[in-house]
Amino acid sequence: MIFESHAHYDDKAFDPDRSELLNTMTENGIDYIINIGSDIPSLQKTLDLAKQYPFIYGALGIHPSDTASLSEDNLIWVKEKIQKEDSKIIAIGEIGLDYYWNEPEHKIQKFWFKKQLELAHELNLPVVIHSREAAKDTLDILRENNVSEIGGVMHCFSYTKETACECLNMNLYIGIGGVITFKNARKIREAAAFIPLDKILLETDCPYLAPMPYRGKRNNSTYLTYVAKEIAAIKNTTYENVCEQTKENALRLFKINKSTLFT
Numbered sequence: 360m361i362f363e364s365h366a367h368y369d370d371k372a373f374d375p376d377r378s379e380l381l382n383t384m385t386e387n388g389i390d391y392i393i394n395i396g397s398d399i400p401s402l403q404k405t406l407d408l409a410k411q412y413p414f415i416y417g418a419l420g421i422h423p424s425d426t427a428s429l430s431e432d433n434l435i436w437v438k439e440k441i442q443k444e445d446s447k448i449i450a451i452g453e454i455g456l457d458y459y460w461n462e463p464e465h466k467i468q469k470f471w472f473k474k475q476l477e478l479a480h481e482l483n484l485p486v487v488i489h490s491r492e493a494a495k496d497t498l499d500i501l502r503e504n505n506v507s508e509i510g511g512v513m514h515c516f517s518y519t520k521e522t523a524c525e526c527l528n529m530n531l532y533i534g535i536g537g538v539i540t541f542k543n544a545r546k547i548r549e550a551a552a553f554i555p556l557d558k559i560l561l562e563t564d565c566p567y568l569a570p571m572p573y574r575g576k577r578n579n580s581t582y583l584t585y586v587a588k589e590i591a592a593i594k595n596t597t598y599e600n601v602c603e604q605t606k607e608n609a610l611r612l613f614k615i616n617k618s619t620l621f622t
């Protein structure tokens with residue numbers, strides 16, 4: 360009953376037991392998973408995972424920290440893959456800005472963020488946005504590039520409720536993951552209380568950011584139960600309602616037709 364909107368099962372952290380783990384997802388209530396591309400090698404692995412598992416969909420894009428060696432040819436390759444091969448690629452991402460790290464320089468990150476937003480417009484796909492310590496520039500670029508026309512999700516939301524409000528005004532969903540269970544997560548809990556439940560997506564960002572009580576360990580989609588329970592407590596609603604509503608949100612944003620899942 361859970362839609363996992365942001366996972367990296369291509370990551371080498373899953374090399375020892377990837378297929379064993381993925382084969383337990385359905386029995387653990389994980390109905391859908393979106394595997395998110397981050398660098399060039401991960402894109403082909405995302406395509407492969409989406410082909411192999413009926414419940415895995417993919418997003419193709421280059422993470423801001425991996426844009427230094429990106430070329431126009433790489434984006435042409437992405438476009439061709441999506442147009443010619445694979446209807447299970449349902450978003451462009453993750454793309455955005457990461458100013459926590461000094462490299463690549465901001466100018467390069469912004470250039471490729473805009474280029475990938477253009478690609479999303481061209482393909483009429485929503486975007487999965489990574490934004491860390493870069494709220495103002497991210498919002499400016501999203502606004503200038505009319506993100507409200509294609510839609511998207513602010514993944515691993517780490518900003519204030521005021522920033523959440525600006526995102527909602529631009530037709531964006533907000534991705535919430537394991538961080539909300541951490542003791543020091545007051546800001547994100549406040550934002551979650553403010554964001555309407557019909558605009559929230561559940562996400563792990565696995566193998567990173569495992570929720571309590573697994574903080575620091577390898578994360579996986581089955582731990583989303585802890586995130587959903589935390590959101591239910593904050594919103595004074597049931598766990599089932601959080602799972603059901605966030606799943607509907609993801610199906611709506613990524614335009615996934617439920618009847619196609621097991622065909």
Ligand code: NI
Pocket residue numbers: 365367395453564
């Ligand atoms: Ni990610």
